[in-house]
Amino acid sequence: MKKNQKIIIGWSLILLMGLGTSCSRYESTEETQREAPKRQTSTASGVETVSPYISVGNLNTGKLEVYKYSWPDWNVAGAKEWSFAPTTALGFSATGSTYFNGPTDAKVRYNAAFSGATSVVAVTDNSWAGLVTWEGTTVRGTKLWGKYWTGTSPGIHSGEVLPNGNMALAAADENWVRVYNTSVSSGSNYAQFDIVFAHSVLWDPVYNRLWVNGKIGSEHVVTALIVGGTRTAPTLTEDSTYRSKLPGSWAHDLSPYYGDVDKLWASDNQGVHIFNKVTKQFAPAPGASNRIYVKGISNQTEGGVIVETKGENTYSTTVDFFNPTTGVAAGSRTVTNAVFYKGKVFTRAYQ
Secondary structure, eight states: TTTHHHHHHHHHHHHHHHHHHHHHEEEEEEEEOOOOOOSSSSSSTTOOOSSEEEEETTTTTTTTEEEETSOOOOTTTEEEEEEEEEOOTOOOHHHHHHHHHSSSSSEEEESSSTHHHHHHHHEEEETTEEEEEEESSSSSTOEEEEOOOSSSSOOOOEEEEESSOEEEEEETTTTTTEEEEEEESOOOOEEEEEOOEEEEEETTTTEEEEEEEEOOOOOEEEEEEEEEOOOOSEEEEEEEEEEEEEESEEEEEEEETTTTTTTTEEEEETTEEEETTTEEEEEEEGGGGSSSSSSEEEEOOOOOOOOEEOOOOOSSSEEEEETTTTTOOOEEETTTTTOOEEEEESSSOOO
């Protein structure tokens, strides 16, 4: 970084100005009281104006990799902030670690539910799910909770750590969303909501809902779940007032639309969409950012640059950036010999 300091600073200033500002891994053809959403005026845990990091699941290295957003070359020493795979040194079992082959999703959140951690990373692979320390008094990557599946893979495509520390998971191959009790170190009981080809879970602290996507009946949808019960005995109930048919078919990703708490990013086989939670309508993403088969969609906080990864049958070596207003391509990052499934903004705020 030192010998490229002027280049890096210049690139960072451009980014801070906004750059001008399956998915299945294989494509497919096919007891709480209900309450009104509890709106909040701000996030409970702060805001990052620009996330310094982008996370990617690298299927070639079999690791979660977190890169420095401002670095123009991700192949040079120092561009990578962190990489993760479960190991016995981090508290995971040797057997369970063999089921981790390259993540399908990763989210980092401010969370104080675990001793020794102030922020937590939710990581998933097809047959593996875990919560690990990002910041705190324990080593980064230390196990907080974990689970793995032997035999047939459930096809875990997404995970989220809830404010109480429980973990939400979406399984595309077994067609469910679950919330697992994480008050014990592994496994444990769960609540389940059945939804075909479930692909994403996203906690919304403003609406107090868990957003999910998949197929219900003949429709490919985004919908919201009420997480009830307690940490040790969670429940899941659909708030069907939010169920909305996707413009396309076979849902992929859901992400916060940073800069507007009433919107979400949503992608499917046919495009990238902006979902309005109030009107329950979808609008196309701007310009060239509206692409097919986008596996990971997100934006920098406070309405910043759009970040995408795209793949159809094969996966990408790049993470692509777009202007948030015009959708004009605004650069990319390429990692030699990488196989990226989902690359996204790695920011600690839920929304």
